[in-house]
Amino acid sequence: MENFDFYSPTHFVFGQDREDECGELAKKYGATKVLVHYGSGSAVRSGLIDRVTRSLDNAGIAHTELGGVKPNPRDTLVYEGIDICKKESVDLIIAVGGGSVIDSSKAIAAGVCYEGDFWDFYSGKAVIKKALPVASILTIAAAGSEGSPSSVITKEEGMVKRGTGSDLIRPVFSILDPKLTCTLPAYQTACGATDIMAHVFERYFTNTPEVEITDRLCEAVLLTMIKEVPRVIAQPDNYQARANIMWAGTVAHNDIVGVGRSQDWNSHGIEHELSGLYDCAHGAGLAVVMPAWMEFVYKHNVMRFAQMATRVFGCSMDFEDPQRTAVEGIKAFRRFLHSIGMPINFKELGAKPEDIPTLADNMKINGVRKGFVDLSRDDVCSILTIAANAEL
Amino acid sequence: MENFDFYSPTHFVFGQDREDECGELAKKYGATKVLVHYGSGSAVRSGLIDRVTRSLDNAGIAHTELGGVKPNPRDTLVYEGIDICKKESVDLIIAVGGGSVIDSSKAIAAGVCYEGDFWDFYSGKAVIKKALPVASILTIAAAGSEGSPSSVITKEEGMVKRGTGSDLIRPVFSILDPKLTCTLPAYQTACGATDIMAHVFERYFTNTPEVEITDRLCEAVLLTMIKEVPRVIAQPDNYQARANIMWAGTVAHNDIVGVGRSQDWNSHGIEHELSGLYDCAHGAGLAVVMPAWMEFVYKHNVMRFAQMATRVFGCSMDFEDPQRTAVEGIKAFRRFLHSIGMPINFKELGAKPEDIPTLADNMKINGVRKGFVDLSRDDVCSILTIAANAEL
Numbered sequence: 001m002e003n004f005d006f007y008s009p010t011h012f013v014f015g016q017d018r019e020d021e022c023g024e025l026a027k028k029y030g031a032t033k034v035l036v037h038y039g040s041g042s043a044v045r046s047g048l049i050d051r052v053t054r055s056l057d058n059a060g061i062a063h064t065e066l067g068g069v070k071p072n073p074r075d076t077l078v079y080e081g082i083d084i085c086k087k088e089s090v091d092l093i094i095a096v097g098g099g100s101v102i103d104s105s106k107a108i109a110a111g112v113c114y115e116g117d118f119w120d121f122y123s124g125k126a127v128i129k130k131a132l133p134v135a136s137i138l139t140i141a142a143a144g145s146e147g148s149p150s151s152v153i154t155k156e157e158g159m160v161k162r163g164t165g166s167d168l169i170r171p172v173f174s175i176l177d178p179k180l181t182c183t184l185p186a187y188q189t190a191c192g193a194t195d196i197m198a199h200v201f202e203r204y205f206t207n208t209p210e211v212e213i214t215d216r217l218c219e220a221v222l223l224t225m226i227k228e229v230p231r232v233i234a235q236p237d238n239y240q241a242r243a244n245i246m247w248a249g250t251v252a253h254n255d256i257v258g259v260g261r262s263q264d265w266n267s268h269g270i271e272h273e274l275s276g277l278y279d280c281a282h283g284a285g286l287a288v289v290m291p292a293w294m295e296f297v298y299k300h301n302v303m304r305f306a307q308m309a310t311r312v313f314g315c316s317m318d319f320e321d322p323q324r325t326a327v328e329g330i331k332a333f334r335r336f337l338h339s340i341g342m343p344i345n346f347k348e349l350g351a352k353p354e355d356i357p358t359l360a361d362n363m364k365i366n367g368v369r370k371g372f373v374d375l376s377r378d379d380v381c382s383i384l385t386i387a388a389n390a391e392l
Numbered sequence: 393m394e395n396f397d398f399y400s401p402t403h404f405v406f407g408q409d410r411e412d413e414c415g416e417l418a419k420k421y422g423a424t425k426v427l428v429h430y431g432s433g434s435a436v437r438s439g440l441i442d443r444v445t446r447s448l449d450n451a452g453i454a455h456t457e458l459g460g461v462k463p464n465p466r467d468t469l470v471y472e473g474i475d476i477c478k479k480e481s482v483d484l485i486i487a488v489g490g491g492s493v494i495d496s497s498k499a500i501a502a503g504v505c506y507e508g509d510f511w512d513f514y515s516g517k518a519v520i521k522k523a524l525p526v527a528s529i530l531t532i533a534a535a536g537s538e539g540s541p542s543s544v545i546t547k548e549e550g551m552v553k554r555g556t557g558s559d560l561i562r563p564v565f566s567i568l569d570p571k572l573t574c575t576l577p578a579y580q581t582a583c584g585a586t587d588i589m590a591h592v593f594e595r596y597f598t599n600t601p602e603v604e605i606t607d608r609l610c611e612a613v614l615l616t617m618i619k620e621v622p623r624v625i626a627q628p629d630n631y632q633a634r635a636n637i638m639w640a641g642t643v644a645h646n647d648i649v650g651v652g653r654s655q656d657w658n659s660h661g662i663e664h665e666l667s668g669l670y671d672c673a674h675g676a677g678l679a680v681v682m683p684a685w686m687e688f689v690y691k692h693n694v695m696r697f698a699q700m701a702t703r704v705f706g707c708s709m710d711f712e713d714p715q716r717t718a719v720e721g722i723k724a725f726r727r728f729l730h731s732i733g734m735p736i737n738f739k740e741l742g743a744k745p746e747d748i749p750t751l752a753d754n755m756k757i758n759g760v761r762k763g764f765v766d767l768s769r770d771d772v773c774s775i776l777t778i779a780a781n782a783e784l
Contacts, residue, residue: 001570001635003407008400014652015395178393210632212619213640216612224605240602243393247652248605256648260406260639 001211001260008254010147011173014247016239018175019137022052022094023059029133029172031092033062035085037105038096039069043139048180052096052137064088069097072154072161072275072282073104078118081108085132095136095171098192099143099152099282102136106151106169109134121164122153128166136174141181141246142192142283144199144253146174154276160362161276176250178242186233190340191283193229196249197222198286202265203258205297205304205372215307217257222312224248226336233340264372267293270380273359278351287342288349291334292387295327297373302326331392338392346388353388356381393603393652400646402539403565406639408631410567411529414444414486415451421525421564423484425454427477429497431461431489435531440572444488444529456480461489464546464553464667464674465496470510473500477524487528487563490584491535491544491674494528498543498561501526513556514545520558528566533573533638534584534675536591536645538566546668552754553668568642570634578625582732583675585621588641589614590678594657595650597689597696597764607699609649614704616640618728625732656764659685662772665751670743679734680741683726684779687719689765694718723784730784738780745780748773 013021026034036052043049044067056063066081084090085108095105111118113130120126136146145151150165181189204218224244231241251257267290274285298305306322309315309329313336318324334344343349360380368374375383405413418426428444435441436459448455458473476482477500487497503510505522512518528538537543542557573581596610616636623633643649659682666677690697698714701707701721705728710716726736735741752772760766767775 001407001632001639003410006404006406007402009403010399011401012398014398015393018395210636213613213616213636213643216615217609217643220608220612221605223608227604240393243652244602244605247393251605251609251648256643260635 002208002262004259006255006259007167008147008170008256010171010254012147012176012250013173014176016177016179018177019048019051019180020055022135022137022175023055023057023061025173025175026056026061026092026094026135027059029092029135031061031133033064033088033090033092035081035088035090035093035108036063036065036096037069037081037093037101037108038065038067039098039101043096046183048096048137048139052094064090069101069104071100072279073100074154074156075119076156078104078107078111078153081105082111082118085112091132093132093134095134096139098138098140099145102134102143102145102171103151103153105134105136106131106145107153108132109169110166119155122162128164128168131166131168133172134169136171138174138176138246139180140184140188140192141242141249142195144196144249146171146176147250147254152272159276159279161272174250176246178239178246181242181246182237182239184236186236186341188281189232189236190229190342191281192249193225193245193340194283194287194337194342196245196252197225198267198290199252200257201290202268203261203263204308205264206261207372208261211261214257214259214261219311221248221252221257226312229340262372266369266371266375269363269369270359270383273362274349274351276362277355277359278349280349280351284343284349287337288345288351288387288390289383291330291337291344292383292390294330294333295386296379296383298326298330300373305329334390335392344392345390351388353385356384356388359384394600394654396651398647398651399559400539400562400648402563402646404539404568404642405565406568408569408571410569411440411443411572412447414527414529414567415447415449415453417565417567418448418453418484418486418527419451421484421527423453423525425456425480425482425484427473427480427482427485427500428455428457429461429473429485429487429493429500430457430459431493435488438575440488440529440531444486456482461493461496463492464671465492467511467545467547470496470499470503470545473497474503474510477504483524485524485526487526488531490530490532491537494526494535494537494563495543495545497526497528498523498537499545500524501561502558511547514554520556520560523558523560525564526561528563530566530568530638531572532576532580532584533634533641534587536588536641538563538568539642539646544664551668551671553664566642568638570631570638573634573638574629574631576628578628578733580673581624581628582621582734583673584641585617585637585732586675586679586729586734588637588644589617590659590682591644592649593682594660595653595655596700597656598653599764600653603653606649606651606653611703613640613644613649618704621732654764658761658763658767661755661761662751662775665754666741666743668754669747669751670741672741672743676735676741679729680737680743680779680782681775683722683729683736684775684782686722686725687778688771688775690718690722692765697721726782727784736784737782743780745777748776748780751776
């Protein structure tokens, strides 16, 4: 195990109807003027935004609104949000939505307290030194942004997707009401679930030896997803299954399952180019990329993949041929993704094999990109080629 | 899953030699005058206290010291600590030691900010409303107090052991250096490990249905302990095994494995009377009580015990007779405890069967004590009788 710091100060407020407490929570955490930030019309149509503003009114907290966050949230709306916060002296941003809305809120929060262009944090030119507090009311279990220090924004010009991170943009509180996710369509639910599982796998495939506790915690989240996701696909309003998935999504990404070990974020990196270019759902892109990445790298540590196969997917260990077990585990993962309605190759995703060189170029790899296995641009092309042609 | 709040704001600083950062951390968290609180001479003899005070000196932070915390920490030393903190205007208490030292520090921290007798928080007469910040440098993986809101103190007069809890006494930072635990004797190591496993089991045996995520997280910690504890008993200076156990101990008790479900703390409750009366190690008492408690209650939910047996202890599920599997799991737990050198009955613990009525009376149960199975005074006697006579 490597030395590490673990710091997850977010107050998680979990359960049915707890969004009605957001006014009191905002007051508890010192807010006087809140920006309620949200996405498409669904949060309005469902009456959620009304409930949030009513709760703020009841607590005597002023508020203003900014909707319109799109999946793969854009820099253009971030600039708008920064202007509003400055003009209206906002002192807390409440994100009502999923990862995109929370990430957009984090970008605004950091941008408000910065003289320069907020994109500097995403292009690597600057580090976040101060930010407005952010809170969230989560409506989809997926990105884990409700408990994470990270944010990913897409620059409209050229659709460049980049991320940043800082403990200063971790939400001060996050309200997780599984009921709010019960109306999500199956496809979006499955995309979110895939993202959650990917967050765990990116931590699971490590070169750090002897990390049993985090291995087991990773497996705990994955086993939960394997049990619960098919239940919500079959019964979308199954509150208990939704609840288990929602909490699993937070645990998957506040880094409790990843501390003290090297991690690999190359599947996420490759996927960002897919959703950047095609504007597809991040989870759908991951479903296509991640098993392909596994097939490309598994020989680097066959026993780790055999461990995943047996402990997570219940495959029988072939002690005479562990490689067979490793491959069986990857196949089981792809079958699982297919069973919950995810695409498993380029055709099902709507991606084009002829774009592979462009996708690889867009990653701007100089030499190699570090990870469980370091990847060159050509390796990325190989992975995307496996992804393009994958079958069950 | 039930509604819950999860709040674990402690900054965990994990890894070799990280105690040398305590001065800078104290400064970061606003301290100007620190009380260094510790236990027996070993923290002094090993040079640890010197390292801590040197780090504080280097950071320009004034400090004073109070040693002498005993296992089952006493109220008398808490009063002394409160006096020192008031007299010296201490603004941060750093506990250097295990659960006893941290619990004592938490009691002092709350007592300093309270007009009345600090024992009011433990006797249930008052609730903690303010406390000095507490930090910890952990030297034994066991109590989980480094990441928990709880504290247990023993009143010297009559040896009454009582607990309290508040988010206000959660450590602001906790330094966890596995190296510091490498010199612990096997018996103390095993006592700590038993306490860690008990913290998980007290959460595992729940009446809340459909809590897969926390079930799996509980199992993750238990499986880690089953792998790693025998390794450190055989090789006390195995850093990697010590590291896995140390982080498992924190995860076991900051409630990440227990949220959203009813819990059962009756084994801890019964054990507190044993260590109160005999001044035995808490973990040793738990090793005797907990399997006995399991034998007494398992028929309440045979399938939950069968789940533990198969998922945690690798027992083969007897689908024709799940009860057999349930019992096999409990036996496997007791065998495990015995294998790491823990007592499994009264004789091995140094307890006397004739004290059973006194032990039960000391719990002062009016009617029943709530839990997975509600326990009457007579039930406690039955559990203690099983514990008294247990065999492998």
